[in-house]
Amino acid sequence: MSLIVCKFGGTSVSSPERIQNVAKRLIARRQEGNRVVAVVSAMGKTTDELVGLARALNPNPPAREMDRLLSTGEQVSMSLLAMAIEARGYRAMSFTGRQAGVFTDATHSKAKITQVSSERIMDALDRGFIPVVAGFQGITPDGDITTLGRGGSDTTAVAVAWGIGADACEIYSDVPGVYSADPRIAPRARKLDQISYDDMLEMSAAGSGVLQMRAVEFAKKYRVVIHSRSAFTNEVGTYVKEATDMMEEAVITGIAHDSSEVKVIIRHVPDAVGVAATVFSALAANMVNTDMIIQNISEAGFTDISFTCPGADLGRARETLDRIVPQIKAKGVVVDDDIAKVSLVGTGMKSSPGVAARAFSVLGERNINILAISTSPIRLSIVVDASQVAEAVRSLHTAFGLDADEVFEEKQLSAEEIAAKMSKGR
């Protein structure tokens, strides 16, 4: 008998019909002999709607009130899911973050989990209930409601899984697992049966949206096995765990891409000591996450400094540079938002030299221009023109032997097809 946590995101609980499906799924997992704890996000776009209401009233809503407001979204879905389970003859009990014992620090809107006290959940399990926990929220030791920020519900699920000593934390979403590349642009992408925490972290950081990096970090630290799987079928998905079962790691596990970054070039910067430090300290102070930094000599005594950052940080980057550029006597700022980053990820890369050389020659053969490069021991990231990102991913995917025999077919399944798939998979 396994003890499992099943986490369902906002899309999976966006309507009464979908909540019914989640209830069915939980009961099926229970009937298979498991002890089950559910973790849920807010319904569909609820959180965005609440943020919109708040901003209509106050451009800078007080953080404490914002957290109290947003936490209601998960409180609605947890109660509705508990009701749906009860309607099917099983006992369920909902838990707010407070009741689930998810303690956090007091950093409103992006609180960090400091402790998990799972006695009440264990007690409910022992009494035969299916506990349903509100994701995304916690409580400070003073009793103030907090929210965990982006990826919060996945993190709640992993934290609760750790707290109760679950055998696995199943994270359900609208994709069947982690793929070797985004199948929407690389149709020969393969679903991975397993992936190590380290590779998954690099994939998430490089733009693979299946799992939130923060939840994977928590899972790695506390050795929680994540099972990323489809909310709509019963197929086995991808296990994320410490080490995979393979004798030797593949050189490349997967290829991630990210079109949301922009490249910023500061032109004609006097090449003096401390200039780069001035620029990047100011950017960091203004919460701009700079990624790849490149310095080119443009003419004697001057240099161009360029960096990439998330598109969402561009406003803050401009604001910072408008202040800094006159100060360092540079000539101005150019922004290129038509770029994309392609990343090859693989723990096996460490022991396989020549990955970069091979990647560059593959791209060169296809006339794909390389705009910037950065590396980690298990990742190689290349910035290319946005128009060439799909071709770059596909050609690298083929060249590094990742192609599947079957071509991925994306389609919207009908309710009947989902039902058929689920009964087949069970």
Added chain:
Amino acid sequence: MSLIVCKFGGTSVSSPERIQNVAKRLIARRQEGNRVVAVVSAMGKTTDELVGLARALNPNPPAREMDRLLSTGEQVSMSLLAMAIEARGYRAMSFTGRQAGVFTDATHSKAKITQVSSERIMDALDRGFIPVVAGFQGITPDGDITTLGRGGSDTTAVAVAWGIGADACEIYSDVPGVYSADPRIAPRARKLDQISYDDMLEMSAAGSGVLQMRAVEFAKKYRVVIHSRSAFTNEVGTYVKEATDMMEEAVITGIAHDSSEVKVIIRHVPDAVGVAATVFSALAANMVNTDMIIQNISEAGFTDISFTCPGADLGRARETLDRIVPQIKAKGVVVDDDIAKVSLVGTGMKSSPGVAARAFSVLGERNINILAISTSPIRLSIVVDASQVAEAVRSLHTAFGLDADEVFEEKQLSAEEIAAKMSKGR
């Protein structure tokens, strides 16, 4: 410096614009030198929508989960109102039922308040905050969330007013106060400057929808002064308190009417001992609130028993009678839902005989047929045909000297008119 509670209903907080108006109003009350505590309902139709979602998932949602679900509605509006106040440069802090110390029994969905601990609210007031309390919700001594049922937010406001020792509990709504009759059908109705608890209770019980009876009962028991007033203008409304300032009470304070009741007739009931007891015990056991009961002899040894009850209870009444009628060997059941109840209310009635005789003759002159009558020491209720209710109210209003000189004009005020009225009234 007065200490006041200001309660705003769902209509007053149904949009960001309206929440802004509520914030302005609270700040104005504060600028006038008052210490202010706000109590809010859920936005607009939120509660109904949540009930709809719950019923889509479970026809009999578990009461504990239902209360947890519904309590989120007021949590949203309390946070939004606190944000709106902060946006205007005043400090605000929201309080759930738990945090406001509203303790209740464990009767989910219609919990009764057992205790109010207002230390945290007083503390926030002392620190210069405008506390914003979620209406309609409380907490059991075990820490379970409860809701108070119909009229819950008004009751929260009165309970909080009592808890903090407020000088008045201002209940804002879309009408300017308590009228001597419903001005929509009696255009010469007058707004009352004041009304006693007892008269207000009878008015509320007889169908006047301005204040919830339960809140008035609480106010009477703990001597909390209620000020019923408009959310859209600054006019003084109606004070509800122990005794009015008049030397002698008017004979009739007001005329209420209620078109939501139905009349049920059980035909040809054998006139045996205990039959009425059987019928009305069964109805009471099935939660049917019977009001006026009339027994007519129809022929020797048989009788017709009729009663009125709220239209909402009719389903349960039919269900009960389908079971009881064969058992008592009656002939069947007839329902008349085209009726209305007109009630004359006045503490002065006690010392003024002849009110009933006068009312009957007024109605008789106008050929309004009297279908049933019931009385209390300070109320006379008459059931008439639904088509004649407006005429009955108007003619009694005139006959008992209640008519105002001015004719009430109902109109939707534009935003500009409201602003003009508010600045004029201030």
